[in-house]
Amino acid sequence: MKKMSVKSVKRDASTSTLGHDEARKPxxxxxxxxxxxxxxxxxxxxxxxxxxxxxxxxxxxxxITGGGGIFIPETRRFFMASHSGLWRHCRETKTPNALPNSTVIRNFTSFAFTNVGLVNNAKMNMSHMEFIDDFRYENVTFPLKNFTQEAKKRMFAHWIRNDEPEFQTLKAAFQSLELSSEKSRKALNPSSAKPIAINPLDIQNAKERKTFGNALQEVVVNSTNYNFVIPESGQAAIFENWNKIDQVLNLLWAYFRDLGIPPYVLNENGVVLQLVPPIPPKKQRLAYGYDYVPSTRCKYIDMFSNAKALRNEPxxxxxxxxxxxxxxxxxxxxxxxxxxxxxxxxxxxxxxxxxxxxxxxxxxxxxxxxxxxxxxxxxxxxxxxxxxxxxxxxxxxxxxxxxxxxxxxxxxxxxxxxxxxxxxxxxxxxxxxxxxxxxxxxxxxxxxxx
CATH class of the missing domain: 1.20.140.150 (Butyryl-CoA Dehydrogenase, subunit A; domain 3)
Known part of the structure; x- marks a missing residue:
């Protein structure tokens, strides 16, 4: 009886353990x-x-894609496409450069140095030229009643040599005498209306209709005739025969900018008149009297740009x-x-x-x-x-x-x-x-x- 009891206990324990393992399987x-x-x-x-x-x-x-090309007035280029990420930005453009022998209307900024380094180098090279020294000592009597040729020459010379106090004095006189009239103020303040696109190939029509008024000038540079659009306020700031001196044309945009003169021309309603070359062709570079130069620029984003750097980065x-x-x-x-x-x-x-x-x-x-x-x-x-x-x-x-x-x-x-x-x-x-x-x-x- 005793042995049977032990076996019974063992059998029960074995059955219980097996049942427990079976229960844990799921x-x-x-x-x-x-x-x-x-x-x-x-x-x-x-x-x-x-x-x-x-x-x-x-x-x-x-x-971002621009289709056949979108003209950007700030850079005078056609925007083609861009792609960017969190750190880097790439931009594809085509720059329409009018061929030397082509008859087109050109904005004076088409020859301008837009890079700050190029502007500073050109000013430094020009500052050592003899005519700049002559301009600095032109006879100008203050206070000015009229902004004379002598005053224009001195103002340009002081700008070239970075003589800031003298330049600011003449700049204030220029703005007071030449930019204070009602007509001048209208020419400097564009309306919010969309710019009017002007075909630069249609010179005859622009001259007959006087689309640009007196801003459209025929200028000889290096023995070549050009039809330039130069704002009248800019013409009032530059001295006579400026086109006969090398690199002055390249510096006009930077010079006008420092004088507070915008590079655009307005119509009588204050709308910007914008020279827009034809859309670049898909395959060839040369067309319509222009050489469409493709370029791709990639740069890392400067996340801590100062105010001065941002002004040059639209x-x-x-x-x-x-x-x-x-x-x-x-x-x-x-x-x-x-x-x-x-x-x-x-x-x-x-x-x-x-x-x-x-x-x-x-x-x-x-x-x-x-x-x-x-x-x-x-x-x-x-x-x-x-x-x-x-x-x-x-x-x-x-x-x-x-x-x-x-x-x-x-x-x-x-x-x-x-x-x-x-x-x-x-x-x-x-x-x-x-x-x-x-x-x-x-x-x-x-x-x-x-």
Whole structure:
């Protein structure tokens, strides 16, 4: 009887253990499924981190195309296309250079030095010429009643030599005597109406209709006749026979700018008259008396430009730079947070405690949020550019998003999904709910000792 009792106890224990293991099989199957899902999420997170780095490194986020070409008055070029990212901007243009033997109307700025370095070098070279010394000592009696030829020569000489006090004195006299009339003020203040495009090939019609008034002048430079459009206020500032001195034509735009004279000409209603060459041909460079020179310029964005640098960069302003700095900052923050999230994702396989899964899931959701900030700020910067920066987003241009934006959206989606999955599978598995005793112990409360 005694032996039978022992065997009976052993049989009961064996049956109980077997039943317990059988009961845990579905829990183990579910647990292994969860591990496979979370392992897939962890690998996907590591992949999305690499994809995010590729996305923020590329300059193919925003692509703007100008079709056959959009003329930009500030640079006298046709905008063809541009593409940019968080750090770099590339712009494709075609510059219509009128051929020497072509009969077209030219803006005086077509020969101008627009680069600050070239202007300063030309001024330095000219400052040592004999005629500049002669101009500096022209007899001018103050206060001026009329802005004479002598005053014009002295003002130009002081500008060339960077004699700031003398130049400012003559500039004030010039503005008071020549730019203070009602007619002059109208010529300096354009209306908000869209500029009127003028065909530079139709010289005869422009002369007969006096489209540009006295601003259209026939000037001989280096034995070649040119039809230049020079604002009347600019003609009042420059001395006689200026066209016979080398490089004066190249410096006129910078000189007029420092005198406060705009490079455009207005009609009687204050609308800007804009010389617009024909649209560049698709394949050949030479057409319509112009040489359309293609160029591509890529540069890294100076995120901390000063006010002086921004004046020479029509593609940006302070507000747009604020957007760009925000994008760049959150892009870097996202890299750091995603790296941290990937580390904790893989660590959950070494330590199955529920809190590490929740931590990894929370970090993934935070990195999704920072990635979304980058995307949303990008869209806000595009809207601002459309409304305020014609140079970067000309009227008639078309916008498309490059693969950088799609990679960013992919990264955001992966972070959201992985964050939700880690939190979803982070429930406590204690006691009979755990597939193994080890996992059950891992999710038990821990008392931290001293």
């Amino acid at each position: 829990l183990m199957a579910a647990y292994m499924f969860q591990r496979r899902v979370l392992l897939g999420c962890s690998v996907l997170m590591a992949l999305s981190l690499i994809i995010w780095i590729i996305a923020i490194a590329t300059d193919r986020w925003i692509i 593609a940006y302003d302070d507000t747009l730079l604020d957007y760009i700095r925000t994008q760049a900052s959150f892009a870097c923050i996202t890299v750091f947070v995603m790296s941290l999230g990937s580390v904790f994702s893989f660590y959950t396989f070494m330590n199955p405690r529920y809190m590490f899964k929740r931590l990894a899931g929370g970090i993934h959701l935070v990195s999704a949020s920072t990635a979304l900030v980058v995307i949303q700020v990008l869209f806000a910067s595009i809207d601002y550019t459309k409304e305020h920066l014609f140079y970067s987003y000309p009227d008639g241009a078309e916008l498309t998003y490059g693969f950088g934006v799609y990679l960013a959206w992919f990264t955001f989606a992966v972070n959201i999904v992985c964050g939700i999955m880690f939190i979803w599978y982070s429930g406590k598995k204690k006691g009979s709910k755990a597939p193994t005793d080890e996992i059950a112990m891992a999710d038990e409360p821990t008392i931290m000792g001293r």
